[in-house]
Amino acid sequence: MAKDKIENASIAWPLERLTRLMRSGEHEGGLNPAQWEALRYLSRANRFSNSPIALTRFLGSTKGTISQTIKALERKGFIAKSPRQDEGRSICLALTEKGIEILKYDPLAELSKSLDDLGGKTRRRLAKGLADLLETDLKRREQPSFGICSSCRHFREKAHEDRADPHSCMLFDVGLSQAESLQICVEHG
DSSP, rough: OHHHHHHHHHHHHHHHHHHHHHHHHHHHHHHOOOHHHHHHHHHOTTSOOOOOHHHHHHOOOOOHHHHHHHHEEEEEEEEEEEOTTTTTEEEEEEEEEHHHHHHGGGGGHHHHHHHTTOOOOHHHHHHHHHHHHHHHHHHHTTTTOOOGGGGSEEETTTTTTTSSOEEEEEETEEEEOGGGGGGOOOTTO
């Protein structure tokens, strides 16, 4: 059992150190780590997942923290809120041009540069291992996966080949464009 703890620590400790290094750069550009995370999330979220509630679930934060994060990003001009069409009081969050622009300077890009230095086989194994670890931890914590639409059980590829939105989400009964099929969804299953 002690050997397992040492092996687990040899994985967990570098992950913690990498996270700390990445976080140390997330106070640049007048943003804090929560604001960077919100911007990253909104850049990847589909139209069913661009709400304050989905953002709260994804980040695992409190409603109050997310509310303050949204207000700050809106005040800084990085996101815009609008009513969700046909859904009463529901809100949509969207990146503004300024929000899209600031993501070009995302501190996470520094980690991506380091990943470029790894060999292809190492990157693939690392990606697979981290994805498996994340999936296991999310299940243990009973958290949603927020996976990519095209990997969801509700996704149907080329269900409507003759349309601009050739794919289909069977859960919401809507067509999906190729770009939407690569976004993350709160209802991923």
